[in-house]
Amino acid sequence: MQRGFFTLIVLIALAAAAAAGVARLAVFPFAEVFERVALAPRPCEEPIAYSVGAHDARFGLSRDEFIAAMRKAERAWEEASGRDLLAYRQGGEVKVNLVYDSRQETTERLRTIDRALIETERNYERMREEYERLSNEYMDERAALDRMVEGLIDRTRSYDGEIAYWSGRGGVPSGATARLAKERAGIEEDRARTAAAERSLSRKLALINERVESMNGLAAELEAHVVRWNDVSGARGEVFEEGVYRRDPSGVEIDVYQFETEEKLVRVLAHEFGHAIGLEHLPDPRAIMYHANQGGAAVIAESDLEELARVCGAELALR
Numbered sequence: 011m012q013r014g015f016f017t018l019i020v021l022i023a024l025a026a027a028a029a030a031g032v033a034r035l036a037v038f039p040f041a042e043v044f045e046r047v048a049l050a051p052r053p054c055e056e057p058i059a060y061s062v063g064a065h066d067a068r069f070g071l072s073r074d075e076f077i078a079a080m081r082k083a084e085r086a087w088e089e090a091s092g093r094d095l096l097a098y099r100q101g102g103e104v105k106v107n108l109v110y111d112s113r114q115e116t117t118e119r120l121r122t123i124d125r126a127l128i129e130t131e132r133n134y135e136r137m138r139e140e141y142e143r144l145s146n147e148y149m150d151e152r153a154a155l156d157r158m159v160e161g162l163i164d165r166t167r168s169y170d171g172e173i174a175y176w177s178g179r180g181g182v183p184s185g186a187t188a189r190l191a192k193e194r195a196g197i198e199e200d201r202a203r204t205a206a207a208e209r210s211l212s213r214k215l216a217l218i219n220e221r222v223e224s225m226n227g228l229a230a231e232l233e234a235h236v237v238r239w240n241d242v243s244g245a246r247g248e249v250f251e252e253g254v255y256r257r258d259p260s261g262v263e264i265d266v267y268q269f270e271t272e273e274k275l276v277r278v279l280a281h282e283f284g285h286a287i288g289l290e291h292l293p294d295p296r297a298i299m300y301h302a303n304q305g306g307a308a309v310i311a312e313s314d315l316e317e318l319a320r321v322c323g324a325e326l327a328l329r
């Protein structure tokens with residue numbers, strides 16, 4: 011009862027302070043600003059008990075998986091500080107809720123576009139590899155054909171020269187007839203082989219052009235994916251809260267609105283648990299208590315521990 015009264019006074023004082031500081035409001039969600047100050051009475055002395063509040067199955071996360079993520083967030087703080095700060099207990103005071111709303115829907119949509127993008131990129135890459143392989147083959151065959159054509163021209167020229175020579179002298183002598191007939195047949199064979207190589211080369215060129223067309227199509231598809239991704243994520247806004255910590259006379263709650271991966275969920279939970287312990291936002295972008303909650307794994311930074319030490323009133327070294 012007394013605590014409720016105290017909380018109310020803090021709420022009024024902070025509502026006034028928050029109304030004056032408009033810039034702060036852009037960064038800190040309103041509820042968080044005053045609830046963080048109305049702290050649990052004995053931070054760090056006994057573990058804060060948390061439990062599952064609302065669990066929305068649309069996140070595609072089972073209740074057990076949700077609890078496992080909370081335990082990971084708990085361990086992140088406890089392993090870094092060497093303190094028993096949090097504990098999962100059925101009916102525990104801090105209720106953690108998975109709240110499905112447009113934020114998570116947007117994340118799902120972005121994830122779908124991401125998958126399509128990756129698939130398209132993969133196809134493009136495969137096409138490009140084929141294109142390169144075919145192009146290399148084409149260059150080799152082209153060079154071989156050029157040599158064949160040169161050889162054919164030389165051979166034809168010397169054959170024609172010899173025929174011209176003999177026709178100025180009354181015709182080919184009988185001793186040379188068989189050799190020249192054989193040479194002529196050889197030239198015909200060369201000509202046929204060259205023509206076949208030319209046909210093969212133009213087939214290869216058609217294949218290369220097909221790949222180029224596919225690549226252009228895939229590139230346009232990729233661009234469309236990127237445009238859609240930007241539309242969806244632009245509508246979501248640059249900075250948004252993935253979770254909110256609330257403490258009021260009716261109880262203490264953590265709402266998690268959205269997360270892209272399990273790793274991100276653990277990070278959001280670790281951030282909100284930090285508030286539950288009594289930590290403020292920190293200016294260090296690597297801190298778990300950084301307001302925008304960026305980054306991947308739930309790694310407790312040195313600045314987080316300094317903040318924890320302030321709240322606990324004790325020295326804490328990063329383990």
Ligand SMILES: [Zn+2]
Nearest residue numbers: 042281291301
């Ligand atoms: Zn926060």
